[in-house]
Amino acid sequence: MCRTDRVPTAGILWLALVVIMFVARSIAADHKDLIHDVSYDFHGRRMATCSSDQSVKVWDRSENGEWHCTASWKTHSGSVWRVTWAHPEFGQVLASCSFDRTAAVWEEIVGESNDKQRGLSHWIKRTTLVDSRTSVTDVKFAPKHMGLMLTTCSADGVVRIYEAPDVMNLSQWSLQHEISCKLSCSCISWNPSSSRAHPPMFAVGSDDSNVTYGGKVQIYEYNENTRKYAKAETLMTVTDAVHDIAFAPNLGRSFHVLAIATKDVRIFKLVPMRSDRKESTSTGPTKLEVQIVAQFDNHNSQVWRVSWNITSTLLASSGDDGCVRLWKANYMDNWKCTGILKGDGSPLTSSSGQPTAMSTIVGSSVQTSQNALNGMSAGRYFFPPLDPPRAGTRYGHLLPPSSLIEHCDAEPIQPQQALPYRLSSRALLPLPEAEGQ
């Protein structure tokens, strides 16, 4: 077994963001091969990981913040790409998808009492979804308000939407929709908005690297009248392979925000056109005004994942530079890099050819950390604050002076920022949906 000798097993590194202090800590994952996905449950108290070792592990967080693996089992006969939690109101339910062309639904059941005492839980397979003829690349549950619905997408370019009509019986899933996206699909994301003004919507990304095939992100919307999903938009400017896609938690905002991991990090704003809101149900998909609000090539390579925090005010991305980067918008919707950590939790250093914005401050607060494991030295890394401190300014200071906005090392490339582009009407026509035979 290969062992890495460069990963600090119990090192603690501090990272200060404009807004947040973080401490990174390594956890012995004990997967026998690469971990492909990590997913939190609704409350953030449980976590699931999946790996090329064909297993899924479930982790529970104790009150003192430690993670304990409480279940680990073989789920598929191939690499497991993704794992995801259902909302807890449907029970403790997981879904996984794999190279073995299947997706599976798992439910935790009451185990033997001694299992519980040993801190183990028992998961059983409720169903295997075998409709795909190729690798199933992503699996996601639909937002809770839609009921218990599961979506998969696969390398053959098909999105499948399943529904469990009886939430008490998770062994029965019916294939409700089969939508052909024409391009190999790599990732899918539901718009989490529960507002009635927003019909169910998801975005699907393709990792097809042929740029001549056009837009690699498609957005589909449910039409109440036809009871089908129809394409609402294709992001024509995203022509390179897309590896991950994430709708931001809507939180009652009037628009949707979509983060895309492609050769760079992109953030799009999708603004439903208000005037069509009423008629949209009858005439077709909601017209969306698509604006690109940020585009960052700081990873200087392929970007693999993007993830939003619960208020969609922080975005995390990972790329082939081996770094995790954090992004945040200021009040004026200007997105900035606010933190960088290397994949092994260590701070980024200048030798990697990347600009570094860190300076070490020997802080007295270091020893306040309860987590100083192994007595390893901990250093705090501070980033210069992006926004001017509010103290001292009086009321009504709406705009920070422009000189203060632009002094981060991470300059966004913001093409067409001021010019939201409209797609041709042809692109707005719904694509005929291939319903399940």
Add this chain to the structure above:
Amino acid sequence: IMSGSKPDILWSPHHPDHYVICDSELGLYRIGPVGSSETKAGTLPLSEETAATLLAINSDTPYMKCVAWYPKHEPECLLAVGQANGRVVLTSLGQSHNSTCKELVGKEFVPKHARQCNTLAWNPVDSNLLAAGLDKHRADFSVLIWDISSKFSSEASVASEKIRLSSVDLDSSSVVTKPLYELGQNDACLSLCWLLRDPKLLLAGMHRNLAIFDLRNTSQKTFVNTKAIQGVTVDPHFPDRVASFFEGQVAIWDLRKFEKPVLTLTEQPKPLTKVAWCPTRNGLLATLTRDSNIIRLYDMQHTPTPIGDETEPTIIERSVQPCESQIGSFAWHPSSQNRMVVVSAANRVMTDFTVFERISLAWSSTTSLMWACGRHLYDCVEDGAEGVESVIEKDIATKMRQRAQSRYGHDTVQVWRNHLLAGGNDPQLKSLWYDLFYILLSHMKQCAEDMELKLQGNKQSVVYSGIKNIVKTSSGTKESRRCWNGSDRQTDLPRYDSEERCLALRLCGWMSRGPDIGVEVFLRSLEQDREWERAAAVALFNLDIRRAIQILNKGATAEKGDLNLNVVAMALSGYTDEKSSLWREMCSSLRLQLKNPYLCVMFAFLTSEPGAYDGVLYESSVAVRDRVAFACMFLSDAQLPRYMDKLTNEMKEAGNLEGILLTGLSKDGVDLMESHVDRTGDVQTASFCMLKGSPGEVLKDPRVQCWIENYRNLLDAWRFWHKRAEFDIYRGKLDPSSKPLAQVFVSCNFCGKSISYSCSAMPHQGRGFSQYGVSGSPTKSKVTSCPGCRKPLPRCALCLMNMGTPVSNCPGTGKSDEKVDLTRENKLAQFNNWFTWCHNCRHGGHAGHMLSWFRDHTECPVSACTCKCMQLDTTGNLVPSDSS
């Protein structure tokens, strides 16, 4: 493979910290941590943490074309060098006094005909065997396998060689001319590798085919025609998988189905120079093209299947950039995970580099970030350490959590205090909660007045509609010209007055209610808050220069006061309304240099023409409430609505909560709040603010309902269930329509009626199951049978009493070893009487009894029932994170 002076790198097979760079000479390096390798001259930094020390140089072997490191432990630093003339020389780096080494070093293996040696490969098992691949020479063999232990050389051939290569002084005793095997007749060999699955098999990239030679039967070979014959290399993790390349294209072969490549990788525009499998990781192939500063990685996720399966392996293409300069060559570290050393094409600049695995990541609901890199997980937790908080502004998610815990929004009496509960450092929130405070205050006052006048009217809603609407309806405005306070000098300034404007001033907080009408109360409170400039400006706008000067003097002399305020006061005292005075001229030009916006607007006001106050009205650093109040005093009925509209739109656009003063809690206010939520995501403030709007119309707005639902969802995700419940109670008071229906009722086994139904249906009887219900009725009636049919209620599974009988004593509770707060225990005592049951097996009893039973048991107390009642619900086992 080396061409020209392009460098190559070889890691030592046994020393994990030794490697050799070969270009025109051989250089042996040791890699180590930056600090530890005592700062010797010649230490080269390879990365932030590591540096290399040059240990030895060997320039004995000119015309080097390829190098291979002897795989056995002893001798340590033995290298085979293939030369341009086809000779293979054994050489060494560093001093080795080992006898076998001495014997071997300097040994030469000479082919019959001189031509370039392209490649060398040591047999991994029989380490005496060294395979060399040569260019074509007529019908001669191109693959020679030498036995380095052979001692004899044919004198005849040596003699002939000597003639040809007279420049090289040959020691005939160390020259071997007879290979053990000769293969690949009439062909050229460009690359070689021994197969790991059988060390008797040698894979060779020949002129136009890949061939597998078997040393047991050299007359036969397996081959496949292909152009991809360069750089053959076996995957150390799948001995049947081989990579080779031709120009920009890599072919992957499966030796079990050797007819054609199992796949070919995307063609690169430039020719490839190196292709290497990662030795520490499954299915990771690194490739390098000429004139490039990136290394392209192909992540083959899957074990090839033995049978001809049509499954396409998923290949993830990646690229990494180890250094800025163009890369000459690279080499994977044999044991260190995903690590490689890279050498630049020029100047031998080396870089120690580790390829990170693709990182997947996720945020939790409580803003901790988990990521997975390779087989490792990293938990990035938000740090709660004190001290840095004042410096660094937190994310709204963190702010909302902290505010929820400090009961932000819940102060319904001193409404303005909510901004303190929010942390007290957000000017917009301060403004918002003061607005709401004044609105509610005026509302109450108006209600009281209406009560007196016995008015039922729609007038009450006017305070909610915002100043913009209030002043719009302004009628009977009186224009007056006042004197400067304390002097009888008449001013030119027309001041406007009306009932509505007066209300607006109250809502701005400038005027207080009650008998003490005037601005003095407000001024004093500003002085108390040490807002000297603002107080002075307000005094001045109320035409009281003396008071303004007095305030400034006070500010200058106060502790930590700004002495410059005295200078300002002096300037102020020189005020003259003479149009062409020097004072005016200087004030107009110098006021812009004043940093404090309030000082600035004071002079703007004094130097303005009557009715043209843009210098005051559009000074965006001045609080909206002050500008609005100013406008209400000095703008005419024609000007005022225009200014209000403009300001309102500006506030709505920016989502600035100060604008709530103008919009009130009307639809306009919802629009403004929407803009604020769009920008900040602060649904908490939006929810609490809109709940204050008692007209109810704004609460019906779907946007408001959406914010409330989103806020409740946040509280649930954070497990702030108590806070959510409190919020619901609070909401229910203000918005009765939000009250949920009863969730569950217990029905009688016999008549099917709810046992509490009868109570609620006949409230006048005052009897019932209050001890089961939420409220403890003072009349503690004992009801042990169904009020509908009078049949007895089920018995408690533990005490076997009919339900309804109060719990006498509870074993297990109040144990001496458990330190329990007595008052808390008493509060919970009633709970012991509650009726509870398992939803699965439907056995139950007194809550207190069941609780104590399950402290020690996992199974149901009813005999023969094996239900594990306590383990059924995972969410039920979660504890709220906001309980104290």
